[in-house]
Amino acid sequence: MNSPIDPARTPESAATTTTRPRIGRVSGSKNSAMQDRAVRTREAILTDAAQHFDVDGYGNTSINTILAASHFAKGAFYYHFPSKEAIAQQLIGDWNLAVDEAINDTTVDAAGETAFDRLAAIFSFLARKIADDVTLRAGMKLTLEASIDNGAAFARWVDAVSDIVEPAITAGECVDGPIAHRLAWNLCSGTVGAVQAAATLREDVDVATRVQDVVSAHLKSLTGP
């Protein structure tokens, strides 16, 4: 068994790319395209695993518990993913893609908007995604999982947000100060906290609202007089 403190370097841990890694067939061969059915199975495995990771936590979930509650075979599982960590990395990769998507989508239609409007749009987009999609919710939480090689996904998220905040500070859109420079980190950790709080409090206030509460409060403090 892998020690959680010192995770073994598995081949798949080296390949944390933003695109999905190939799943068993040599790319470029005539069989390289996955069949529809295989795609569906792969998605089902990811969704089922994400549900367990989200509720029970990564460390409490074993491949067997995922298999017990699902309708695919163990062989199918191992065909698609060599290990539990491979699923986690796929989920983190999907989360990274969602962050990129949120940032790129708002670039296009951000003509007359300020950087802070754009930040609000990015985080409300992410909040909706997190609320609707369990794989992204699990992916976000896994970026903080210390026992796996997550490719510094959380830092990547903070950096991506920083790239929007820093020009805004330079352009004088908000009060320049140490707090402004910590804004990106605060927004990202606030989002994580809001997701945890929403799951813990089990009230009728949904994840998206809670995330927006935190994000808009942070943004308002820097723009308001």
Next chain:
Amino acid sequence: MNDHNDLAESVDHGKTGRPPMQPRAKITREAILEVSATLFGRTGYAGTSINDILAISETTKGAMYFHFSKKESIAREMLHRWENVVSETVGKAAATGQPADRQVVMIYRELARRTETEAITRAGLILSVDQSLSGAHTAYEAWTEALTPIVVDAIRCGALDCAESMSRLADTLCAGFVGAVQVAASFDENHSITRRVDDLLLMWRGTDPASVRMIEGASL
């Protein structure tokens, strides 16, 4: 032997069924909690086994099971500590008799200071949002519920600028707090917790110099 299946309502004291009496036993118990808290912070509650804890502590296995019959009992004790820290801090702030908005700042700052310096308190807070630990959410709920009346008071006094989402302000602050602590803990940046929480407090006080002074000046 004790019934180890139903520990939700009482604290597990291991074999003896009562709290340790001897000073030496108390020291051992604290040492176990301290080491566990450090490991939980590093590898997460689920990713830490009793054997991992034993491997880096000076405690023997027998001593471990004397004090805690299972890993969950350690987590429960930490949650319990966190709840105590919250009620203690709220009580201390109320005793100062300061206006409500100043009390809110004091409470969050004091909690930030304690989560930064005390590993057990920090672990307790992080465990309170752990969904795999049954009943943990009551500790988190107790926290938000303890703060809600004070925050509502502060808003009512007109001292706080928070028109919309007013009813959820306490929740929002707690959410921001737990997020900051969780991220800081998983990247081993615990020293930054108080600074992050100060940022959080500024988020609803605004950035005018008076409120900055107030946040810096308020401490228990």
